[in-house]
Amino acid sequence: MKDADSIWQEMLPKIEVEVHSLGFDVWITPLKPFKIEDDVLVLCAPTAGAKMDVISRYLPLFKRAMREIEGAPADIVIISDDERPQQVDVSSTAPTAASEPSSPVTHNVLNPRYNFSDFVVGKSNRLAYEAALAVSERPGEMFNPLFIYGDVGLGKTHIMQAIGNDLRMTRPNLKMIYVSMNDFLNEFVSSIRSKDGVNNQSFRDKYRSVDLLMIDDVQSLSKKPSTQEEIFNTFEVLKNSGKQMVFTSDRSPQDIPDLEGRVRSRFMSSMVVDIQPPDLETRIAILQKKSQTAKKNIDMRELTYIAEHVTDNIREMEGVLTKVIFLSKLYERRVDLAICQEALKDYRVQECDEISIDEIVDCVCRYFGMQKADVVGKRKNKEVVMPRQIAIYLVNDMMTLPLAAIGDYFGREHTTVMHARDKIAALVASDNAIKTQVNDIKSLVLRK
Secondary structure (H helix, E strand, O other): OOOHHHHHHHHHHHHHOOOOHHHHHHHHOOOEEEEEEOOEEEEEEOOHHHHHHHHHHHHHHHHHHHHOOOOOOOEEEEEEHHHOOOEEEOOOOOOOHHHOOOOOOOEEOOOOOOOHHHOOOOOOOHHHHHHHHHHHHOOOOOOOOEEEEOOOOOOHHHHHHHHHHHHHHHOOOOOEEEEEHHHHHHHHHHHHOOOOOHHHHHHHHHHHOOOEEEEEOHHHHOOOHHHHHHHHHHHHHHHHOOOEEEEEEOOOHHHOOOOOHHHHHHHOOOEEEEOOOOOHHHHHHHHHHHHHHOOOOOOHHHHHHHHHHOOOOHHHHHHHHHHHHHHHHHHOOOOOHHHHHHHHHHHHHHHHHOOOHHHHHHHHHHHHOOOHHHHOOOOOOHHHHHHHHHHHHHHHHHOOOOHHHHHHHHOOOHHHHHHHHHHHHHHHHHOHHHHHHHHHHHHHHHHO
16 A cells, blocks of 8 residues: 555645635645554644644535545545654654554654743743753753643643753753553553563553653553553653653643542652643733734724633634634635634634533632622622623623523613623723733633
């Protein structure tokens, strides 16, 4: 069978004749052939958003084109860059796939886009950034191990790979491995199946002879005692040799269930830092940098609009921006609020389906330190009225309810609801303090 690149190169001319030139440039050209496995061609899209758009728009076309290629695989799958097997061996002397044919792990290169200069720093991630920078300057000496945790899509993989990319430039002879915990597990299981034990020793030599070991998503260690034993022993060898280790997880070491105490203590033995969802200003800065990279001039009003509506996941926010830029090219006009609203349409529907009035009001009460009975009650003193009006504004903004239904919940006429909605909308546009409060509460709601 032909390799993935050959198959894809034969498919492209067949696809191009059926796709608008703009769509071909925006969606098809960025795709990269990744591999052929189990008679399936795997293509890689740059982002999760691009992946979903390619699947919805072009997957049937891709399958038709592939069926016309002699010796082509039976099926085709689209993945995003973040879904690729994340094993990287960038050492010139470390074992490679060619020398370990029994290994199921695919070796790739570090993503060159993940570097310190492209990482937007704000209050939510500054400590992680500074710690990672220190590690890249003095590996094995500063913060060893470095443990970074936070929700998905906040930049953990970016900052980890930035360490590797930086050291690859400043210390090209440094031996390093970057691998996801799942790939480490799969390779470990494969190694212990060897009857003669050669593969098992080769696996251990590989991971215990590096200068920098980076393991992503270590929360996957939960309930895997044998792999925890291997990680512990590898940790001890590297630590005693003064070699640097960096780990990421979607939760802190203390919150990973069924993790052996000795493994947890090793993870926590140096620097543990978290990355929180970015504030509004940082989200806007991220969008500005991404739009500049895409050579697209987008006004602050539109960038702010996107940043206000995608609050928890940088990856998703970048996906929305990609869609905005595509729609701008498709409609041949500057990015405006109408384009942003269209790009956010599906995202907002998903949000609204998961939100209740109670959740919004509870977050308002928590933010202002008030009782729910006061916010939905009859009191009219100044300390209560403003939080109540903000709650009404947020319910109207984040849900698709008629004004009468909102009024019923708060025990007020729909005209009062309209007044509160319009008043807060005007303040959000003119008063930065109120705008910050509203956005902070919205972030609390969306994180629930």
